[in-house]
């Protein structure tokens with residue numbers, strides 16, 4: 429019997445043996461193509477010697493130093509590097525151990541920023557239905573998945589949720605894309621006015637929605653209007669790029685493609701590429717200096733912030749992404765994957781929507797393509813497809829959930845950026861088998 433607390437209590441998972449490139453192997457010798465990069469983590473694939481060597485070298489010098497006493501060269505270099513790559517107004521980096529910690533830090537930083545300014549009444553966050561921002565309590569509160577929040581609902585901080593920007597399901601038949609973008613974004617204004625702008629701290633959103641909807645990009649113009657509204661009413665814009673950042677959508681930060689910059693942005697997953705647990709929260713000089721000139725420091729912290737070994741791994745990951753033009757490669761291979769998915773599945777009676785950016789692609793599985801009618805939630809087809817894909821030797825990330833009363837079965841693909849053309853065929857071949865078997 430295993431004493432490990434598993435993710436799902438009924439899971440009976442194979443044990444990993446090793447990883448190499450785009451593949452993982454279990455102890456029975458079975459090979460899996462890592463089509464989801466774990467959960468959009470493994471951008472460099474498995475067994476990358478440069479990252480492994482950097483970790484070993486750091487372990488040989490100083491595995492760990494507490495940030496109350498010492499900073500470290502990898503943390504300093506990584507921060508400089510990230511600031512050089514981040515949206516122009518972003519100036520400071522706070523390193524943590526993962527995505528939830530990054531979001532939790534962002535929410536607290538935003539609140540402290542206003543507190544320093546004497547605007548202590550502000551207590552509301554506005555986020556979107558069907559986004560996921562992490563599992564710690566405040567991050568969970570901003571997320572919109574009802575089923576994740578249900579057991580903890582009395583513990584949630586004050587957050588309200590507007591509609592996601594979800595063209596496939598939410599745009600009306602007689603609406604143009606730009607009319608829809610405006611209508612969806614204007615829900616933020618309505619909600620700010622309802623709560624009173626002076627009571628609101630920030631709007632929180634993923635530029636491309638990942639773990640709940642399966643790679644849903646925003647409609648053009650949506651985030652421009654969101655930025656305008658945040659500025660008009662003096663609230664902060666927090667972008668959660670934990671999943672869609674670090675090149676995954678074909679640009680280092682997904683927000684670049686929207687032509688806007690956030691006040692605070694969170695990253696994780698691809699930042700450590702799975703070699704070490706690391707996340708980061710980045711903010712503007714204005715936010716940082718308000719706190720520096722106020723009480724002097726951010727009232728937050730964890731034992732492992734700025735962990736030198738995690739930062740050393742991440743520095744090598746980021747250097748590789750830049751020096752080997754892997755983000756550009758992600759954009760190019762992403763287009764190829766998109767073309768292959770469309771040619772394989774666009775006439776499939778149960779694939780309702782194919783979407784995404786870069787190597788961040790989603791398929792929505794439906795019972796009827798014409799009417800977009802979903803399968804009943806009880807069938808849990810997303811889970812069946814995931815299991816059938818594993819049998820066929822492919823990892824794809826399943827998601828099921830309800831947006832505005834409509835159930836959705838989504839399959840997320842987020843393979844390593846190092847894949848080549850033959851792997852694209854491998855994904856579509858194995859996914860075809862998995863969808864057939866999962867629905868049979």
Ligand code: PMP
Nearest residue numbers: 526527528560561562639670671
């Ligand atoms: N934000 C987003 C957008 C995520 O996708 C996730 C993880 N799926 C998180 C936050 C939480 O990250 P972690 O699991 O590393 O705590």
